[in-house]
Amino acid sequence: MRTLAIIVLFGLVMAVLPVFGPTDFTLSFLTLMLLFAYLGQGWNILGGYGGQFSFGNTVFFGAGLYATVIVQVQFGLGPWLGLAAAILAGALVGLFIGWVSFRYGLRGSYFALVTLAFAEVFRIVANSVAITGAGAGLQVPLDPAPANLQFVGRESFYWIILALTVASLLLVWQMERSRFGAYLIAIRDDEDAARALGVDIFRTKLKAIVLVGALTGLGGAFYAQMFLYVDPHIAFGVAVSVEVLLVSIVGGMGTIFGPLLGAAALHLISEVARETMGNTPGLNLALYGALLVVMVTFLPKGLFGLATVSAGRLFKFRRS
Amino acid sequence: MLDPILLWSGLINGLLQGSIYALVALGLTLIYGVLHIINFAHGSLLMLAMYGVFLLFTNFGIDPYAALPILVIGMFALGYGLQRVLIGRASHGRDENILLVTLGISIVIENLALFFFQGDTRTIDVPYAFDSIEIAGVFVAIPRLIAFGAALLIAALLWLMIQRSDVGRAIRAVAKEKQGARLVGINVDHIYAVSYGIGIACLGAAACLLMPTYLVYPTVGHAFVLIAFTVVVLGGMGSFPGALLGGLLIGLCESFGGLFLGESFGQIGIFLVFIAVLLFRPSGLLGSRV
Structure with missing residues (x-):
């Protein structure tokens, strides 16, 4: 109940924020932060709760992004169909990758590497075929109208991504309490024991990766409508894959609020780095990287672990 | 039908390119085999070593091949220090933290390089860069031939060291059974750092062999690191002969892929092979732990 209260409170506070007239800069900052909190939550379901580390979540993001844009540009259909196509594309890609890799029992770093390779295959294909506009990418014609899911003000996108983020928090909150969530956590903690207790490992993992695919694909659609552009690098480069796992791990993986905390912390750090280092190329990101290392050194369980770290735990990692 | x-x-180019991949992958496979970590900093450390060769050449006129011992020792020290001071301490033994730390290190190194050298590509001008010999109608650059020979030699030396020397025995013991190794008096932290150091020293050697024919820029590591992972998995994590074989195969794959499917689309062959190996033979072609 307390968790639900925090989620609702967070949603309400953030929802009324635009009323106080924040600058465009602040709103863009918060929008991107929430986008990565949302995408990070997707990684968190499979990686944090299910223990299946993916290095290639951008494959779902990119599938959704391309689906939205292709439906509009190449088929001349509306963005609403694009939205549906994004969710479907993300889920299908999830189904395919999940089916192939879990069928063959890939675990740990092998699963991580196969997702990375799939993202790379998608990037090369997107770079080479005509329907994706190849290396030049595709652009959605600008035509701002709510019916086109294009908005003039930044507030609309902010509210949409806030709604998505809150929905993802509620989803994970429900998942934690569901049978499916319990199965997933059991698989993370000990796959063989879970199997011995009758958990259908393959089905549970497959369900999780399809869910993650659909969620992340929808995030790709959001990105498509906001920036109206896609190219192979944005869609299937390593940036999104890395950032979604960063926000989850830094925030605390396998916790409801981990990705949100992580996204807030990392975006703040990168903003601070930019402010202190000015616009010199390189130095701000170097500081960002250094702060990341420092943070991992002192907060090994993520930001969320700050609240839950116990004395016993402290002794445990001192020993090892 | 293609011209023979x-x-x-295509065969020769594939083998030559593949030996470069093997060189980069040798260090990675050692680090993976012993420390069981995916070293995200591998590509940026290679880039760092390449800048090292570049600076030694432009400032002191030291030939890349003469710089090899300097680079190997320097990179070993850097690797040893990084693992001992930063990675080992910051990771608290948790895999996901090691990942974050190596990622953080690579972000720092890459962006410092961007700050000091900007995004420009740099090359060094050695007199022998374009010397080549003809092998049955195909011209082959001599520096690439040297790199090929050196890759074979380094793989053999590493293999000998791991199999025959005391350090090698300790490394294998730690890779197999950390607690057991500690019990018989092996300093595990030291061996971890040594393994990481040797892995990074391989990058120093690779950089010296690469620079006569390659160019360097801050993100040059990206081009190598994903392929290096592919090579490591293909050959079997922790296996030096495997890394060598895997590197050559991936080089051939890229070369013939490019020949039949075009330069950019041809790369897809590498990753399809990678996925197929992961699915059907995840222990790799010559899979065995160090």
Whole structure:
């Protein structure tokens, strides 16, 4: 109940924020932060709760992004169909990758590497075929109208991504309490024991990766409508894959609020780095990287672990 | 039907390129085999070593091949220090933290390089860069031939060291059974750092062999690191002969993929092979732990 209260409170506070007239800069900052909190939550379901580390979540993001844009540009259909196509594309890609890799029992770093390779295959294909506009990418014609899911003000996108983020928090909150969530956590903690207790490992993992695919694909659609552009690098480069796992791990993986905390912390750090280092190329990101290392050194369980770290735990990692 | 000379040159180019991949992958496979970590900093440390060769050449006129011992020792020290001071301490033994730390290190190194050298590509001008010999109708650059020979030699030396020397025995013991190794008096932290150091020292050697024919820029590591992972998995994590074989195969795959499917689309062959190996033979072609 307390968790639900925090989620609702967070949603309400953030929802009324635009009323106080924040600058465009602040709103863009918060929008991107929430986008990565949302995408990070997707990684968190499979990686944090299910223990299946993916290095290639951008494959779902990119599938959704391309689906939205292709439906509009190449088929001349509306963005609403694009939205549906994004969710479907993300889920299908999830189904395919999940089916192939879990069928063959890939675990740990092998699963991580196969997702990375799939993202790379998608990037090369997107770079080479005509329907994706190849290396030049595709652009959605600008035509701002709510019916086109294009908005003039930044507030609309902010509210949409806030709604998505809150929905993802509620989803994970429900998942934690569901049978499916319990199965997933059991698989993370000990796959063989879970199997011995009758958990259908393959089905549970497959369900999780399809869910993650659909969620992340929808995030790709959001990105498509906001920036109206896609190219192979944005869609299937390593940036999104890395950032979604960063926000989850830094925030605390396998916790409801981990990705949100992580996204807030990392975006703040990168903003601070930019402010202190000015616009010199390189130095701000170097500081960002250094702060990341420092943070991992002192907060090994993520930001969320700050609240839950116990004395016993402290002794445990001192020993090892 | 393709001209046989094209196939022949594809074969030679593939093998030469593959030996470079093998060089980069040798260190990675050692680090993975012993420390069981995916070293995200591998590509940026290679880039760092390449800048090292570049600076030694432009500032002191030291030939890349003469710089090899300097680079190998320097990179070993850097690797040893990084693992001992930063990675080992910051990771608290948790895999996901090691990942974050190596990622953080690579972000720092890459962006410092961007700050000091900007995004420009740099090359060094050695007199022998364009010397080549003809092998049955195909011209082969001598520096690439040297790199090929050196890759074989380094793989053999590493293998000998791991199999025969005391350090090698300790490394294998730690890789197999950390607690057991500690019990018989092996300093595990030291061995971890040594393994990481040797892995990074391989990058120093690779950089010296690469620079006569390659160019360096801050993100040059990206081009190598994903392929290096592919090579490591293909050959079997922790296996040096495997890394060598995997590197050559991936080089051939890229070369013939490019020949039949075009330069950019041809790369897809590498990753399809990678996925197939992961699915059907995840222990790799010569899979065995160090």
